[in-house]
Amino acid sequence: xxxxxxxxxxxxxxxxxxxxxxxxxxxxxxxxxxxxxxxxxxxxxxxxxxxxxxxxxxxxxxxxxxxxxxxxxxxxxxxxxxxxxxxxxxxxxxxxxxxxxxxxxxxxxxxxxxxxxxxxxxxxxxxxxxxxxxxxxxxxxxxxxxxxxxxxxxxxxxxxxxxxxxxxxxxxxxxxxxxxxxxxxxxxxxxxxxxxxxxxxxxxxxxxxxxxxxxxxxxxxxxxxxxxxxxxxxxxxxxxxxxxxxxxxxxxxxxxxxxxxxxxxxxxxxxxxxxxxxxxxxxxxxxxxxxxxxxxxxxxxxxxxxxxxxxxxxxxxxxxxxxxxxxxxxxxxxxxxxxxxxxxxxxxxxxxxxxxxxxxxxxxxxxxxxxxxxxxxxxxxxxxxxxxxxxxxxxxxxxxxxxxxxxxxxxxxxxxxxxxxxxxxxxxxxxxxxxxxxxxxxxxxxxxxxxxxxxxxxxxxxxxxxxxxxxxxxxxxxxxxxxxxxxxxxxxxxxxxxxxxxxxxxxxxxxxxxxxxxxxxxxxxxxxxxxxxxxxxxxxxxxxxxxxxxxxxxxxxxxxxxxxxxxxxxxxxxxxxxxxxxxxxxxxxxxxxxxxx
Numbered sequence: 001x002x003x004x005x006x007x008x009x010x011x012x013x014x015x016x017x018x019x020x021x022x023x024x025x026x027x028x029x030x031x032x033x034x035x036x037x038x039x040x041x042x043x044x045x046x047x048x049x050x051x052x053x054x055x056x057x058x059x060x061x062x063x064x065x066x067x068x069x070x071x072x073x074x075x076x077x078x079x080x081x082x083x084x085x086x087x088x089x090x091x092x093x094x095x096x097x098x099x100x101x102x103x104x105x106x107x108x109x110x111x112x113x114x115x116x117x118x119x120x121x122x123x124x125x126x127x128x129x130x131x132x133x134x135x136x137x138x139x140x141x142x143x144x145x146x147x148x149x150x151x152x153x154x155x156x157x158x159x160x161x162x163x164x165x166x167x168x169x170x171x172x173x174x175x176x177x178x179x180x181x182x183x184x185x186x187x188x189x190x191x192x193x194x195x196x197x198x199x200x201x202x203x204x205x206x207x208x209x210x211x212x213x214x215x216x217x218x219x220x221x222x223x224x225x226x227x228x229x230x231x232x233x234x235x236x237x238x239x240x241x242x243x244x245x246x247x248x249x250x251x252x253x254x255x256x257x258x259x260x261x262x263x264x265x266x267x268x269x270x271x272x273x274x275x276x277x278x279x280x281x282x283x284x285x286x287x288x289x290x291x292x293x294x295x296x297x298x299x300x301x302x303x304x305x306x307x308x309x310x311x312x313x314x315x316x317x318x319x320x321x322x323x324x325x326x327x328x329x330x331x332x333x334x335x336x337x338x339x340x341x342x343x344x345x346x347x348x349x350x351x352x353x354x355x356x357x358x359x360x361x362x363x364x365x366x367x368x369x370x371x372x373x374x375x376x377x378x379x380x381x382x383x384x385x386x387x388x389x390x391x392x393x394x395x396x397x398x399x400x401x402x403x404x405x406x407x408x409x410x411x412x413x414x415x416x417x418x419x420x421x422x423x424x425x426x427x428x429x430x431x432x433x434x435x436x437x438x439x440x441x442x443x444x445x446x447x448x449x450x451x452x453x454x455x456x457x458x459x460x461x462x463x464x465x466x467x468x469x470x471x472x473x474x475x476x477x478x479x480x481x482x483x484x485x486x487x488x489x490x491x492x493x494x495x496x497x498x499x500x501x502x503x504x505x506x507x508x509x510x511x512x513x514x515x516x517x518x519x520x521x522x523x524x525x526x527x528x529x530x531x532x533x534x535x536x537x538x539x540x541x542x543x544x545x546x547x548x549x550x551x552x553x554x555x556x557x558x559x560x561x562x563x564x565x566x567x568x569x570x571x572x573x574x575x576x577x578x579x580x581x582x583x584x585x586x587x588x589x590x591x592x593x594x595x596x597x
Contacts, residue, residue: 052248055305059313063088066314067096070240070277076106077240078229078266081181082113083427084259086244086281088320090116103173108228108238110179110186110214111488113323119185121166126159160196163188164203170213177214180224181488186214189484189516205516209485218479218533221387221424221491222450224262229276230269236276241266244281244318245299246288252301257286258322258435259425260297260446271303274310281318287439292407292422295447327430330392333370339555340508341370344464347506347551347558349378354549355504358462359385359405362393363492364427365466367508372396372464385461387453387491389423389444391434397421397443405445408457420445424452424491453491458498460546463505465492467535468513470552471525472570472589474538474561476507483531493535502546507561511554511578522581523554524573526588542569552576567595 052060061069071077071093079086094117097105112119170176177186190196192205208214219227226232229241243263245254256263270276291297307313333341348355360375360382362368373392376399384393384402396402404418422445428434438444467478468486480486499505512520528534541550541561550562552573559572570593574585589595 055308056301059308059315060317063092063316066279066316070279070314073102074104075240076238077242078108078238079242080263081109081111082259083323083425084261084263085113085323086242087323088281088318089242090118094118105175106178108178110177111181111183112185115185121162123159123163126155126162164200167211167213178217180217180219181490182214182485187486192516207484216485220494222453225265229266234273238276240277241270242279243267244283244286246286247282247284248301253298254301255288255298257289260291261425261449264297264448265450271307274307274312277312278307279314281316283318285322287435289438289444289446291447292445294410295451297446322435324428324430329429330369333366336510336555337367337370340367340553341374343553343558344371344506345374345378348380355462356380357382359383361386361461361463361495362388363465364388364490367466368464384421385457386423389421389426391428394437408454419443422452424449453494455494455498458495458503460502461499463495463499466508469523469525469528471528474542474569475528475534476536476541477528477532478535479533482529489535496536496540500544500548503548505550507552509552509554511556522578524577526592570595
């Protein structure tokens with residue numbers, strides 16, 4: 001039956017005529033049919049809750065009961081992060097902690113997609129001391145502006161006070177986070193301005209990683225399972241695992257939805273060892289996605305039977321939202337981000353002989369995603385194999401610019417997968433249609449990070465990633481600034497090592513950045529500041545074999561890193577530095593290495 005607002009699909013006979021007349025367009029047409037069906041159909045038929053097996057139905061309970069039974073003082077827990085974050089759990093857990101006076105909790109996750117009260121307390125409810133006064137004096141513009149400014153200032157101070165009060169309570173309750181990745185909800189630096197230094201000297205210039213609240217665990221993304229949940233001997237590092245899954249469909253299958261990462265492997269180990277509690281949030285809003293044969297993104301309901309019989313399974317039927325970036329995150333980017341993205345796209349377009357036809361990858365961060373978006377208007381064509389799948393890579397696929405992907409088998413062979421895209425997690429903006437586009441989409445394969453983010457999978461690829469700083473030694477940083485952690489290395493270093501065999505790698509960098517005190521500093525250094533976490537060392541970027549090329553891209557141009565001596569590397573770096581800092585960098589280059597310009 002035709003769908004309102006959509007063109008009617010052809011009959012079987014009409015389809016046969018299309019196939020005979022235009023075989024070269026068959027794949028694109030079939031993709032259109034699949035996509036239209038996905039976008040306009042109802043969700044996959046799922047098992048009604050009154051049809052759950054008795055043993056599974058007995059594990060279904062309210063959110064409050066699940067928390068009462070699983071989260072107690074002294075609990076260490078792991079959960080999905082980013083788009084596999086159990087949103088409803090984190091929305092309510094802080095109230096549960098306060099109500100039950102819980103303490104000594106360790107959350108082995110720090111990359112939250114929302115500013116949950118667990119992370120920031122009541123800071124977002126801050127109000128200025130002069131709320132409404134600006135409107136009261138709207139007939140007197142000068143006075144109105146004064147009160148608006150005073151209200152904004154006091155609102156920031158009130159928010160800061162509430163945030164610091166929350167950090168104090170976390171420390172008093174001995175509630176900590178342990179994570180290889182952190183995000184905006186946990187990496188905020190308390191500004192070290194004179195007022196803050198006077199009122200809160202202990203907190204000025206620090207974030208949760210330097211306040212003893214977040215304990216960073218420096219690991220590569222694919223190594224997360226053994227480090228975060230269960231050690232190599234099968235000993236549990238946690239007492240509770242919290243994950244979202246789709247409700248079981250008619251076949252009893254449950255999917256991790258928009259992200260796999262470490263989730264599937266951790267759940268599998270929990271099922272195998274049966275010595276960790278598993279709290280599942282069944283959410284019908286999540287897209288149903290699949291993985292690869294030996295790295296699936298789904299579970300059958302029967303796999304949880306023995307865990308339930310051991311009293312370790314707890315299930316909540318949930319209808320909370322799917323974690324996503326704020327709406328319009330990729331609209332109106334900063335001019336520096338837009339310039340970097342365009343420089344990447346232009347360089348790819350101008351160097352077709354070694355950029356076309358490769359499997360493209362994009363890392364977490366806005367600049368790389370904008371570069372992918374810019375490629376839609378280019379003539380680039382190739383394949384895709386990526387850590388993160390976002391809407392613009394899917395757009396390239398739907399436009400016929402991406403022909404397929406690949407997967408590395410257990411014996412090391414690379415299997416070509418035409419008409420597919422492989423990733424380990426996806427991300428999009430709120431209120432977009434992206435999750436509908438990947439729901440039940442056979443072209444999208446979402447598999448474990450330990451099988452996707454491996455060096456050999458990125459040989460001869462085309463990678464676009466982001467970083468925070470680089471120095472004259474070729475040392476690159478993507479995890480923090482100075483001694484303060486900012487994000488984490490993620491899969492970036494693993495991918496760069498993979499690209500060093502015949503690949504092309506772009507590292508995107510804003511040429512300057514703001515310091516906590518408001519000053520501006522170059523992101524290109526003679527030497528990275530003491531305490532800066534190193535993500536890639538010089539040989540990772542200055543080397544490479546079988547035609548590998550690495551480039552640093554700022555808003556001021558593209559600099560080749562690979563195949564360069566140190567003197568040439570320094571000159572190339574300074575050529576794309578911010579003009580305000582070039583003379584200073586040239587002076588340091590001569591002082592330390594006698595590089596002349």
